[in-house]
Amino acid sequence: MNNFIPIVKHSLKYNPSIDGLRGIAISLVLLFHIWPEYFSFGYVGVDIFFVLSGYLITQIIYTKLESNSFSLKEFYRNRIRRIFPALIVVLLAASFIGYLFMFPSELKQLGQHIKSSAFFYENFRLIGEVGYWDEAAVLKPLLHFWSLAIEEQFYIFWPLILILLYKVRLNIVLTLTILFLILFTVPLIAEIDKFYHTLSRAWELALGGLVFIISYKHKNIFDLLNKYKIFIYLGFFISIAISYNNTSFSTFKTFIIVFFSALLILSLSHDKSKTIFSNSILVFIGLISFPLYLWHYVIISYTHIFGLEIDMNIGIFLIFISVFLSYLTYRYIEIYARAKISYIFALGLFTVVLSLGILGNYVSKKDGLQNRTHLKSNEDFEKQFIRTPSQNNLGISLLTKVLGYKPTNDYIKSTSDDLSKKYVLIIGDSHAHTSYHGFSEEFKKYGFETILFSNSSCPPYLGGAMGKTISELNICKEKIENIYKLINTNLNIEKIILSTRMGYMYDIGFGEIDGGNKPYNYHFESFFKYNKNYSQKQTFFEVVENTFIYFNSNKKMKFYYLMENPELGFSPKNCMIRPFDLFPNNCRLTLDSYLNRAGEYRNFIYKLSDKYKNINIFDPKDMYCDDKYCYAIKYGKMLYADDDHHSVDGSLEQARYFINDLFSDKVNYAK
Numbered sequence: 001m002n003n004f005i006p007i008v009k010h011s012l013k014y015n016p017s018i019d020g021l022r023g024i025a026i027s028l029v030l031l032f033h034i035w036p037e038y039f040s041f042g043y044v045g046v047d048i049f050f051v052l053s054g055y056l057i058t059q060i061i062y063t064k065l066e067s068n069s070f071s072l073k074e075f076y077r078n079r080i081r082r083i084f085p086a087l088i089v090v091l092l093a094a095s096f097i098g099y100l101f102m103f104p105s106e107l108k109q110l111g112q113h114i115k116s117s118a119f120f121y122e123n124f125r126l127i128g129e130v131g132y133w134d135e136a137a138v139l140k141p142l143l144h145f146w147s148l149a150i151e152e153q154f155y156i157f158w159p160l161i162l163i164l165l166y167k168v169r170l171n172i173v174l175t176l177t178i179l180f181l182i183l184f185t186v187p188l189i190a191e192i193d194k195f196y197h198t199l200s201r202a203w204e205l206a207l208g209g210l211v212f213i214i215s216y217k218h219k220n221i222f223d224l225l226n227k228y229k230i231f232i233y234l235g236f237f238i239s240i241a242i243s244y245n246n247t248s249f250s251t252f253k254t255f256i257i258v259f260f261s262a263l264l265i266l267s268l269s270h271d272k273s274k275t276i277f278s279n280s281i282l283v284f285i286g287l288i289s290f291p292l293y294l295w296h297y298v299i300i301s302y303t304h305i306f307g308l309e310i311d312m313n314i315g316i317f318l319i320f321i322s323v324f325l326s327y328l329t330y331r332y333i334e335i336y337a338r339a340k341i342s343y344i345f346a347l348g349l350f351t352v353v354l355s356l357g358i359l360g361n362y363v364s365k366k367d368g369l370q371n372r373t374h375l376k377s378n379e380d381f382e383k384q385f386i387r388t389p390s391q392n393n394l395g396i397s398l399l400t401k402v403l404g405y406k407p408t409n410d411y412i413k414s415t416s417d418d419l420s421k422k423y424v425l426i427i428g429d430s431h432a433h434t435s436y437h438g439f440s441e442e443f444k445k446y447g448f449e450t451i452l453f454s455n456s457s458c459p460p461y462l463g464g465a466m467g468k469t470i471s472e473l474n475i476c477k478e479k480i481e482n483i484y485k486l487i488n489t490n491l492n493i494e495k496i497i498l499s500t501r502m503g504y505m506y507d508i509g510f511g512e513i514d515g516g517n518k519p520y521n522y523h524f525e526s527f528f529k530y531n532k533n534y535s536q537k538q539t540f541f542e543v544v545e546n547t548f549i550y551f552n553s554n555k556k557m558k559f560y561y562l563m564e565n566p567e568l569g570f571s572p573k574n575c576m577i578r579p580f581d582l583f584p585n586n587c588r589l590t591l592d593s594y595l596n597r598a599g600e601y602r603n604f605i606y607k608l609s610d611k612y613k614n615i616n617i618f619d620p621k622d623m624y625c626d627d628k629y630c631y632a633i634k635y636g637k638m639l640y641a642d643d644d645h646h647s648v649d650g651s652l653e654q655a656r657y658f659i660n661d662l663f664s665d666k667v668n669y670a671k
Contacts, residue, residue, distance in 0.1 A: 020275070021052065021265065026285060030292070032045070033300050040243075041241065041243040050208065052265060053154070055208035057208075073343075077346040086294055089329055090291070091117060094298050097302055103382055103578075105385050105386075115364065120149045122143075158205070176210045207262055288330045376579060389413075399412060409453060413436055426439060428499040432452060434647075439497065442655040459500040463546055464546075466523060497562055498560070501564050502563070513569065513643045548608050551615060563620060565623075566598070572647075575633050575638065588630060
């Protein structure tokens, strides 16, 4: 095997079982990213890597401190030789593919991620990007660099901490235990991102370091571990199994896999016998695990970007090409680089990575290099993916005047702040936001001003406040109260349009672009009060009907409920022609798939329309669909800005489609 895949010289005595464990960790991650519906537990592979990194780095540093041979300069040189060669190759490849095939808006975002990946702060970029208008995770080829960023940030500070503790001669076991407990507590009490933030994950690496120090200071622990290793193995695999179908990141659940991973690493490190982890296939995968981690998600992401559906055959091919590229990277680049001990060589690698970061920044600042000569002309369609601002000064001015305070709602716009004007009010969530532009343009022709007053992921149904936590739910409640306060003022509001997504009734996305069957974990208040008897769908039906009852009895203004437009389940960027015409141009979904997804919602709304006669129901189905398909492009216009929100042109087309009904005297039910 050494001729096929030679083993590099390590700072530590080589242990094939450790590489076998790496093989399991990267296999879990790889399968999770290709087939998340079947391998929903695979994300724990990253946690295993964190513990491994903490353990091995601490072992390298502390044993050298004990032998008085540790050099900080040498440590960072070795980290550069270990990490930067594969990093450079993958970043260059991702950049080159993006340059050839990406649209300017996509390449601009990729440039930002190249910069943050090269400078090792990708995790913080992702924290800043998390939001309702953010691109889907599968469309970010460098998203997985977040974990590498955390490890590199850890490598900066951890050696300094160990050096300090060693020099001041404090009880290192006790000190690191206290440090671990502090780091473990931080994400439980601090208002920080629980998944991507370094301080939310540092405890995992610190625990790896702590268990090494405990084993180093108390060597009799290995007799105990060897005696009970079967239970350690079982605990490790059971902790992976219980992660199946986890719908959100939990620090406590993660502790279980991290704890058993730490015990397993301890056991394997001093087990000279053959183990299930020293299997040659697992060892091979473990040896190429670092380039495999870097390569696999880039390849998977570009597969999604190019509109290819990952079925079984495509998935197997992605595994093959990922392993093949990783082997070549390890065999012909990593092996060579790690044999170089020159500090000049390490400085050269550092300079190349720095240059890639600068290049990424340049691409971003140049708006994705729009003047590339090989690009197809999609300029008009690309404009539709630009988001309009969430607020304007007229809206804030008007609502502050009327309410007596500046509201905290996410979307606040108006075409006027004149209190004497007559208005149409658009309320809802982000769907209301994307509907606003078209309606505001059309209402001008009828002498009406338009107000947008809506919330992000917080539908303004009566009793319909939502959130992932009680805190979020209470904030949502306040935003909904602001909307109804406005409705009950003396402002001349003659019509109200309510527009929200229907997915709240299921709490899951549609299609891989929208997270597939992964829950959003936005719940109504009864979830937090009566969790065992909670039904998301039933609660959704109740709060929608409560809202209809309220507006049905409101004689002051007409109320229109705008049903959700079809969710595509794919990115509308797939509709555009990519350079060289190598990829499919998928721009429609079957009518049956839309009706299967939305059928229960549609039937419920129509039953309510029969029951509450003063409620006007607007159904956009026929605007988007014929008798077989629903389309992202119609009338030569790109109607979508993403998989379910209107583009600017889509907003205008929708408003034109319904405008006559809005100004007829009769009550209208469905178009």
